[in-house]
Amino acid sequence: MMSDAISHAILPGIVVAFLLTQDLSSPLLVLAAGATGVLTVSLVELLGRTGLVARDAAIGLVFPALFSIGVVLIARYAGDVHLDTDAVLLGELAFAPFRRLTLLGVDLGPRSLYLMGAILFLQIALLLLFYKELKLATFDPAFAAAIGLAPAALHYGLMATVSVTVVGAFDAVGSVLVVALMVAPPAAAHFFVRRLSAFLALSAAFGIATAVVGYALARALDASIAGSMAVSAGAIFSLAFLLAPERGLVAAWLRRRSQRWEFAQETLAIHLLQHRGLPEEQEECRVAHLEQHLGWSAERAAEVVRRAENRGLVRREADLLSLSEAGVALGKERLST
Amino acid sequence: MTTTQPENAIEIADLTVAYRERPVLWDVDLVVPRGILMAVVGPNGAGKTTLIKAIMQLVRPAAGQVLILGRPIRAQRRIVAYVPQRGSVDWDFPTTVLDVVTMGRYGRLGWFRSPGRSERDAALETLRKVGMEELRDRQISQLSGGQQQRVFLARALVQDAEVYLMDEPFQGVDALTERAIVELLRELRARGKTVVVVHHDLQTVPEYFDWVTLLNVRRIASGPVAEVWTERNLRLAYGGRMAILAHELAPAPQLRASPAPDER
Amino acid sequence: MRLLESLLFDYTLRTIALGSLVLGAVSGVLGSFAVLRRQSLLGDTVSHAALPGIVLAFMLGGSKAPLALMLGAATAGWVGTLLLLAVVRHSRLKEDSALALLLSVFFGLGLMLLTFLQRRPDSSQAGLDRFLFGQAAGLLASDVIALAAVGALVLVLVLALWKSFKLVTFDPGFAASIGMRVRALELAITWLMVLAIVLGLQTVGVVLMSSMLIAPAVAARQWTDRLGRMVGLAALFGALAGVGGALLSSAVEKLPAGPTIVLGASAIALFSVLLAPHRGLLWRRLRARRLEVES
Numbered sequence: 001m002m003s004d005a006i007s008h009a010i011l012p013g014i015v016v017a018f019l020l021t022q023d024l025s026s027p028l029l030v031l032a033a034g035a036t037g038v039l040t041v042s043l044v045e046l047l048g049r050t051g052l053v054a055r056d057a058a059i060g061l062v063f064p065a066l067f068s069i070g071v072v073l074i075a076r077y078a079g080d081v082h083l084d085t086d087a088v089l090l091g092e093l094a095f096a097p098f099r100r101l102t103l104l105g106v107d108l109g110p111r112s113l114y115l116m117g118a119i120l121f122l123q124i125a126l127l128l129l130f131y132k133e134l135k136l137a138t139f140d141p142a143f144a145a146a147i148g149l150a151p152a153a154l155h156y157g158l159m160a161t162v163s164v165t166v167v168g169a170f171d172a173v174g175s176v177l178v179v180a181l182m183v184a185p186p187a188a189a190h191f192f193v194r195r196l197s198a199f200l201a202l203s204a205a206f207g208i209a210t211a212v213v214g215y216a217l218a219r220a221l222d223a224s225i226a227g228s229m230a231v232s233a234g235a236i237f238s239l240a241f242l243l244a245p246e247r248g249l250v251a252a253w254l255r256r257r258s259q260r261w262e263f264a265q266e267t268l269a270i271h272l273l274q275h276r277g278l279p280e281e282q283e284e285c286r287v288a289h290l291e292q293h294l295g296w297s298a299e300r301a302a303e304v305v306r307r308a309e310n311r312g313l314v315r316r317e318a319d320l321l322s323l324s325e326a327g328v329a330l331g332k333e334r335l336s337t
Numbered sequence: 338m339t340t341t342q343p344e345n346a347i348e349i350a351d352l353t354v355a356y357r358e359r360p361v362l363w364d365v366d367l368v369v370p371r372g373i374l375m376a377v378v379g380p381n382g383a384g385k386t387t388l389i390k391a392i393m394q395l396v397r398p399a400a401g402q403v404l405i406l407g408r409p410i411r412a413q414r415r416i417v418a419y420v421p422q423r424g425s426v427d428w429d430f431p432t433t434v435l436d437v438v439t440m441g442r443y444g445r446l447g448w449f450r451s452p453g454r455s456e457r458d459a460a461l462e463t464l465r466k467v468g469m470e471e472l473r474d475r476q477i478s479q480l481s482g483g484q485q486q487r488v489f490l491a492r493a494l495v496q497d498a499e500v501y502l503m504d505e506p507f508q509g510v511d512a513l514t515e516r517a518i519v520e521l522l523r524e525l526r527a528r529g530k531t532v533v534v535v536h537h538d539l540q541t542v543p544e545y546f547d548w549v550t551l552l553n554v555r556r557i558a559s560g561p562v563a564e565v566w567t568e569r570n571l572r573l574a575y576g577g578r579m580a581i582l583a584h585e586l587a588p589a590p591q592l593r594a595s596p597a598p599d600e601r
Numbered sequence: 602m603r604l605l606e607s608l609l610f611d612y613t614l615r616t617i618a619l620g621s622l623v624l625g626a627v628s629g630v631l632g633s634f635a636v637l638r639r640q641s642l643l644g645d646t647v648s649h650a651a652l653p654g655i656v657l658a659f660m661l662g663g664s665k666a667p668l669a670l671m672l673g674a675a676t677a678g679w680v681g682t683l684l685l686l687a688v689v690r691h692s693r694l695k696e697d698s699a700l701a702l703l704l705s706v707f708f709g710l711g712l713m714l715l716t717f718l719q720r721r722p723d724s725s726q727a728g729l730d731r732f733l734f735g736q737a738a739g740l741l742a743s744d745v746i747a748l749a750a751v752g753a754l755v756l757v758l759v760l761a762l763w764k765s766f767k768l769v770t771f772d773p774g775f776a777a778s779i780g781m782r783v784r785a786l787e788l789a790i791t792w793l794m795v796l797a798i799v800l801g802l803q804t805v806g807v808v809l810m811s812s813m814l815i816a817p818a819v820a821a822r823q824w825t826d827r828l829g830r831m832v833g834l835a836a837l838f839g840a841l842a843g844v845g846g847a848l849l850s851s852a853v854e855k856l857p858a859g860p861t862i863v864l865g866a867s868a869i870a871l872f873s874v875l876l877a878p879h880r881g882l883l884w885r886r887l888r889a890r891r892l893e894v895e896s
Contacts (some may be wrong), residue, residue: 003701003702004645004700004704004705008808040616047874050874050882051429052822052823052874052880052882053819053822053874054636054641056639056640056641056642057636057641057815057818057819059641059817060642060644060645060811060814060815061640061812061815061819061870064808064809064811064812064815064816064863064867065812065816065863065867067808067809067860068809068812068859068860068861068863068864068867069860069864071734071859071860072856072857072860072861072864075855075856075857075860076855076856088809125341134775143655176704176705176708176709176808177705177708177709177712178705179701179704179705180702180705180706180709182701183698183701183702183705184702184705184706186692187692187699187702190692190693190694191692199574206696217713218713221713221717222717223713223714223716223717224712224713224715224716226709226710226712227708227709227710227711227713227714227715227716228713229708229709230705230706230708230709230710230712230713231706231709231710231713232707233705233709234702234706234707234709234710237702237706241688241691241692242562247692249662249691252691256357263355263360263399264400266360267353267363267364267399267400270353270363270364270555270871271351271364271400274364274366274555290832292399292402293350293351294351294353294401294402295398295400295401295402295866296400318810334360334363335363335554335555389635390774393777395774395777403799405617414779414780417778418778419774419775419778421774421778423774424769425772425774426772427639427771428769430637430770430771430828431637431822431825431827431828431830431831432771432826432827432828433826433827437826438766439763440771440772440775441770443764443765443776443781443894444779444780444781446764448762448765449761449762451763451764462733464875466829476826483645495611495781553692573818
């Protein structure tokens with residue numbers, strides 16, 4: 001949620017920088033955005049540290065206020081220039097190719113391409129440089145601090161990078177949808193991999209896929225590119241959420257369904273084991289008893305017993321159940337873990 | 338010891354609780370007679386809190402049955418009082434000591450009735466009993482750990498229940514408060530109430546309680562302290578994690594279980 | 602004074618002021634519960650998620666009748682909330698990330714539909730995008746009546762279920778132990794919140810509505826240690842910010858209503874955090890100094 005907060009909150013920084021330079025392509029805008037991002041994070045931390053405001057409320061307090069300042073500034077002083085509130089919020093990727101970078105009168109291509117390219121390069125460089133520090137600080141900040149890694153500084157650095165990225169993306173997708181691009185790909189990737197390096201690579205791949213699919217969708221519908229990209233980001237996440245092997249919803253559901261019977265059989269085995277050879281055995285180890293004491297329905301109890309019999313875990317004489325050797329072994333094994 | 342009446346306070350049969358198919362309690366059978374003061378002990382992750390919550394039906398068991406004074410909890414909520422762990426709530430919540438204690442009466446008020454004079458009076462009287470009367474208008478974050486625990490205890494007392502289930506009431510409490518709480522628990526027992534306490538400090542078990550249940554996912558042992566509090570049972574419950582082995586049952590100051598590394 | 606005069610006699614202005622007042626008060630009441638339940642950011646997700654609902658309602662219904670659009674918004678907001686719970690429950694995503702994810706994806710969907718609509722030649726949908734930043738000036742008498750009806754409903758429910766809402770917010774475990782229907786009560790609180798957000802969309806807009814829930818509640822918390830007073834104060838602060846912001850924005854040219862209202866509410870919150878007696882930062886600093894002097 002911090003990325004959402006930042007993407008909104010850096011607006012006044014950008015507007016002020018724009019009002020000072022009157023130039024939307026000034027590099028000062030990027031710097032101002034980075035600074036405002038760090039300011040946002042500091043404000044949230046500051047509010048949180050007073051103990052008067054819970055952290056989530058602090059986030060929810062700071063970013064709308066800053067964003068409002070930005071919107072009011074635009075409406076008052078920059079309403080009829082190139083910066084308008086809709087564009088800030090929604091982005092206009094379609095115009096990106098028309099804003100070109102020219103050097104000594106030579107057209108070098110779209111400006112956004114260079115800007116985002118530079119940001120990408122910066123990020124990769126930072127990532128490679130601080131890979132293990134970031135890894136440790138994310139995983140265990142207390143330990144990182146203990147060995148002198150200054151996780152707070154890393155945190156602010158990371159948030160500044162986020163701000164810079166957001167301002168780069170502003171042009172393209174606007175402040176709300178950049179959040180989709182930042183959150184959805186990693187959220188989708190985490191269903192598939194455990195290792196951090198693989199996670200980062202897969203996130204990047206999903207990010208690229210999101211952009212390509214989103215653009216195609218926008219062309220097909222003749223609709224907002226930014227909106228379409230967010231939708232494709234959501235679609236990729238949903239697919240991962242539902243269908244990822246092992247951790248996806250469907251896989252988990254199937255596994256749980258089979259585990260439920262497995263678990264019920266184990267419960268039965270342990271139940272029989274606990275009462276084996278004790279005086280109450282005659283009473284406790286009857287099928288009818290399972291309904292009463294385990295709280296199982298008659299059908300469920302019958303099905304569990306049938307499955308356990310088939311697997312050779314229990315033997316049944318009339319109504320009385322007893323464990324086979326395999327059943328005893330299973331019960332003991334499960335109890336000891 | 339008070340005489341045990343024919344009915345049992347709590348009867349648990351074959352209780353199995355699992356979080357996402359991972360068992361936390363395995364086939365626990367437990368009978369708690371009426372009018373006893375019982376400790377539930379076991380290593381971290383042994384399912385002590387889960388046991389309490391399952392009795393209250395705050396978690397759904399995968400199998401098993403719980404009866405309170407012979408009837409399912411649904412019909413008995415009025416006569417069971419629950420003291421959650423102190424850390425489970427936000428103490429910065431805008432409310433006062435008296436207000437929290439009054440909450441103990443909400444169960445009797447139904448959906449729409451607001452607490453009135455009689456609820457307030459009952460809460461005040463209970464606060465007097467736990468020695469917190471002067472603090473009744475304090476906001477609850479301005480209390481010490483021991484005072485917060487007393488507030489929770491008072492909230493349970495004002496319910497005027499038959500069975501009390503308490504999750505670590507001695508957690509983060511000063512020695513003086515601990516004494517006071519023990520006195521209150523004994524008074525409850527003297528009035529024929531049944532008290533079940535999740536407890537961490539092994540050393541004080543024989544002194545404070547007359548009955549004990551050792552738990553480690555399954556029930557290791559349960560019964561009068563004199564019979565059940567043995568080296569063998571402790572070893573069974575704690576495995577190799579007992580800090581001491583030779584003189585564990587003597588009241589030695591360092592008799593504590595070291596926390597288990599794997600919290601379930 | 603001119604403002605006061607026109608407030609009394611100008612029908613439009615009175616409508617706007619009344620509508621913003623009710624909205625601010627309702628948001629303040631429900632926001633108090635949201636903040637205390639640590640659900641401050643849920644409001645932001647719900648309000649963004651409402652956008653596709655509004656657009657879809659317009660596409661299907663073909664009219665801009667407020668009621669139809671509100672219905673669409675409420676449905677989408679509710680769907681968004683349920684999806685959020687599902688994602689948090691069935692994945693290892695932190696709630697925080699899930700909130701941001703749903704917020705941006707739903708908003709993107711709304712935007713895609715909106716632009717898709719706008720490029721249809723026959724469309725007369727202009728004005729749907731005022732939901733982005735809100736437009737207090739566009740409030741009609743019928744809107745105000747709708748607002749007031751919902752406001753009354755909220756008030757009645759909160760008063761009738763007061764002790765249950767309080768206990769479920771403070772200690773849900775204990776509430777369940779005495780047999781309260783915790784799930785139902787939590788759903789009721791969340792549902793009322795969705796309702797309030799949907800109502801606010803027209804005035805404050807999708808982007809900033811969440812702040813109407815949070816800022817008055819945070820401000821009110823600083824002045825009192827009682828839930829009842831906190832909720833009352835939050836309603837008062839919300840109403841103040843609502844009326845003040847709406848009037849200012851209609852009096853001053855080029856001052857959008859949503860951001861103005863939000864800035865008002867944020868200012869009250871900042872003021873309270875700094876200066877409220879007992880809890881405020883200044884107060885604490887003074888007390889610390891006094892203690893130092895004494896010792």
